[in-house]
Amino acid sequence: MKPKTAAAQVGRPRGFDVDEALDRALRLFWRQGYEGTSLSDLTEELGINRPSLYAAFGNKESLFRKALDKYVERHLVLYHQAFALPTARAAVEHLLLGLADAQTLPRGPRGCITVQGALVSGADAVPIQKELAARRAAGEKALRDRLEQGQREGDVPAHVDCADLARYFTTVTQGMSVQAATGASREELRRVARTALFAWPA
Amino acid sequence: MKPKTAAAQVGRPRGFDVDEALDRALRLFWRQGYEGTSLSDLTEELGINRPSLYAAFGNKESLFRKALDKYVERHLVLYHQAFALPTARAAVEHLLLGLADAQTLPRGPRGCITVQGALVSGADAVPIQKELAARRAAGEKALRDRLEQGQREGDVPAHVDCADLARYFTTVTQGMSVQAATGASREELRRVARTALFAWPA
DNA sequence: CTACATCTATACCAATCGGTATACATCCTC
DNA sequence: GAGGATGTATACCGATTGGTATAGATGTAG
Numbered sequence: 001m002k003p004k005t006a007a008a009q010v011g012r013p014r015g016f017d018v019d020e021a022l023d024r025a026l027r028l029f030w031r032q033g034y035e036g037t038s039l040s041d042l043t044e045e046l047g048i049n050r051p052s053l054y055a056a057f058g059n060k061e062s063l064f065r066k067a068l069d070k071y072v073e074r075h076l077v078l079y080h081q082a083f084a085l086p087t088a089r090a091a092v093e094h095l096l097l098g099l100a101d102a103q104t105l106p107r108g109p110r111g112c113i114t115v116q117g118a119l120v121s122g123a124d125a126v127p128i129q130k131e132l133a134a135r136r137a138a139g140e141k142a143l144r145d146r147l148e149q150g151q152r153e154g155d156v157p158a159h160v161d162c163a164d165l166a167r168y169f170t171t172v173t174q175g176m177s178v179q180a181a182t183g184a185s186r187e188e189l190r191r192v193a194r195t196a197l198f199a200w201p202a
Numbered sequence: 203m204k205p206k207t208a209a210a211q212v213g214r215p216r217g218f219d220v221d222e223a224l225d226r227a228l229r230l231f232w233r234q235g236y237e238g239t240s241l242s243d244l245t246e247e248l249g250i251n252r253p254s255l256y257a258a259f260g261n262k263e264s265l266f267r268k269a270l271d272k273y274v275e276r277h278l279v280l281y282h283q284a285f286a287l288p289t290a291r292a293a294v295e296h297l298l299l300g301l302a303d304a305q306t307l308p309r310g311p312r313g314c315i316t317v318q319g320a321l322v323s324g325a326d327a328v329p330i331q332k333e334l335a336a337r338r339a340a341g342e343k344a345l346r347d348r349l350e351q352g353q354r355e356g357d358v359p360a361h362v363d364c365a366d367l368a369r370y371f372t373t374v375t376q377g378m379s380v381q382a383a384t385g386a387s388r389e390e391l392r393r394v395a396r397t398a399l400f401a402w403p404a
Numbered sequence: 405c406t407a408c409a410t411c412t413a414t415a416c417c418a419a420t421c422g423g424t425a426t427a428c429a430t431c432c433t434c
Numbered sequence: 435g436a437g438g439a440t441g442t443a444t445a446c447c448g449a450t451t452g453g454t455a456t457a458g459a460t461g462t463a464g
Contacts, residue, residue, distance in 0.1 A: 011431060011438080051423095055440090055442095122239060168393075171377035178373070211463090213408080215462090217460095253414095
């Protein structure tokens, strides 16, 4: 077995780091949304020209999806950390505070790209719009599963509707994304998260 | 003083209802966002052609602002209703449930246009983006004022930070707007609102 | 009916959109 | 070094963007 990528050893080597370029694309889409980011924006920000971009990532939509994958993959760590905590309540607390931090990174765009990316759009971006909606729904579903686990384990009251509770906390995190875009600070977002936790069922 | 518009009685009369056209524009911007709505979308939806649109409303940005004004004006009714209730708690409950309804109108776009319109954007739409952020902030400020009134009147505990509480409930309503875009039903949004109210300070 | 003011319709504008053909540069294999 | 594979750079593509000039249609005022 060859050391790294066995193929692609023939021909002129790529003049840029694909992973770093994808990171830059992610941040641009995150900050300006899918429709608000043009190919010219991208090539300028990535420091490469159009044909290189298309050869490496396919078209704009495909590039966005790759960047989104990277974003989601990073957030999975937080979700796994949170859901591994002993109680559902602790999981939600960890998740909300962690998201407050993630949405106010010092040198990162504000909010969550699944909200900012394309909440609504013209006809062209409908596939992206739906993709993001599906990702948001997946996050809500994962939280619901963890709440139901807590219910089975007895740390969530039996009378609670876990779908409703998951939707509530998901709504708060999504609202935090809007607040981040409006300019709310990390500490303000964390206070929102803590206030939201007061609604935890008795 | 002349009865109504003294001018504009000379020349060919306008062939469309300005107010109805503005309504249609509002719904389109609401559904597709500012950047996602093109002039061709608008002229097709309004049933008028470009020069008529420009003569009546100015450019795209100006049209959006006029539509936004109309939207906000309508929502003021709900805010006034809510804030006139005897307690701050009742005001918030009325507001949240009212917004749940407003964001799931049977034949209307989902969510709130101040969130869907342009949460993020490319460089062109930055003025609109800021305008919408300012409107959201204004709504939060109005709620904060009502909470502080409640505090003075004794129905909100003295230890409560009204700015924090207003930010929390505003965050919930904004999250509801994202949920509406994701496909949440009116009843689901109302349950979110009621769950959020459990965080009301003791 | 004439004169004039306003609105409407078509056709157009430069700029930008996402995407690509073509030519050239740069690397590895032999 | 020669051959071939790959990446990069420029320049371009048709379509669409927001916005407008121009000419014709339709009304009121006199």
